[in-house]
Amino acid sequence: MTKATAKSPWVVHVNCNSCNGCDIEFLACLTPMYDAERFGVVHIGSPKHADIMVVTGSVNHRNARVLRNLYEQMPGPKVVVAMGICPATGGIFADCYNVLGGVDKVIPVDVYVPGCPPRPEAMLDGILEGAAILAQKQQNTPTVKPVMKLKIVKPAPAPAPAEAPAAAGATGEQAVAK
Amino acid sequence: MSTIVPFGPQHPVLPEPIQLRLALDDERIVSVLPVVGYVHRGLEKLAEQKDFVQDSYLVERVCGICSFMHSMSYCMGIEEMMEITVPERANYLRVVWAELHRIHSHLLALGLLADAFGFENLFMQLWRTRERIMDAMEYTTGGRVMLNACCIGGVRRDINDEQKAFVLNQLKEAEAELKRLIPVMTDDYSVKKRLVGIGILDKAAAYAAGAVGPTARGSGHAMDHRTTGYIAYKNLDFEPVVETSCDSYARTLVRCREVYQSIDLVRQALDKMPDTEIKVAYKGKPCGEVAIRCEQPRGEVLYYLKGNGTDHLDRMRVRTPTFANIPALMTMLNGSQLADVGMIVLSVDPCISCTER
């Protein structure tokens, strides 16, 4: 499980307060020239299916709640990759009245990719770094024990042909009860 | 009693956060309320804090898709205010980069539309072709998205013969690829099923709603601000692209044909470029008021600038094309089906980040 997820992380893209420069470069990562899919990266629409969240842009008063919501909807363990200088510090917009600052004010960030916008190669690097962190986080997460164990009951050697169906039924019930 | 369905701000077909509150009667939309503010940064106020030279880099971040055109409009405004005459070659270079931006923006929009109706292969192929244009921009200016090539008084970089040959070659290759791809977008049976007759905006409604750009041209208005001949457009030969079927398909066709038109314009501009300086020095500080308009990929942008003779502007105001197209979008959505909302929204090619700045 651990190995499989790290080799094919599913990525959700969240546009917070970005100027689109980073968004289109992230989308360019997915298309044939850069082709993130060769590393198993799958772009997915819903945060509920995602392992890695890619955030572009800083947070403002309005989208902070949206970002928090989306982050909480992701199943753990999860990784956040901040694309561009906006989600790191606010970037060129840091002094704007409506910008709270980097996304780390709202959610924990694992990887920062600087640049305005970063080159697609750097973005790919960031996502792969995120995948490595994801694998680590999965190792550190205690594996949940399965709640119910099935006990394999060996069928008793049939003593007589007449009793056989009844005996099989009894063992079957026993297994379910246990 | 109608049901309210929120569409967005996080939605698979929307690349950007905007919320549309759709009031539904069964599957039919009876009213739309756009909710904005998810991408508002306060860039206009920031432009007053930074000085007027820095602002030309700041306005590129109004929108990353038409970044060069924003800085060009801003610089044209300041030049008009300070009465600077830009050298001819710079005007032609501005046309080259502006039209390259238009090609990449239209390919991006067509690709996203293809992705939204589930034609992922077409999306990938269109974006592969778009990379050729990105390469051309990178080879001539050094940046893929933010070119930072425009400055007050001209442009910062020149195109030499080698770069010119590279750009022309990329355009040739891109055109050959598009000759195979665009027919899929315009003639395919399943694509037509999703676009023809969807999102009707008739000619009078487009005028009443104040639509601009491909949205207005898809409804039969020959409105293209480039025909007024700013920068070097007066010396180039082109006709505005107009379609009259008034639906999503018409707007898509306008974009498809404009890609070819822009390729032609870049060629013309590179060909007719005179050999002069690319930049003039200027003195003084901007003082006065000016309003300037330019044609961007999504329509007409309006910049209003007010200087007071110091380093800092008194006011900068941007009216972006998507802002003008939102009333038109609401007209289209009223009465349409819920399943078509994604198609209609993307056929306008919304750019929320520049709407909210």
Ligand code: SF4
């Ligand atoms: S980092 Fe630069 S390109 Fe990216 S969203 Fe911010 S301003 Fe735009």
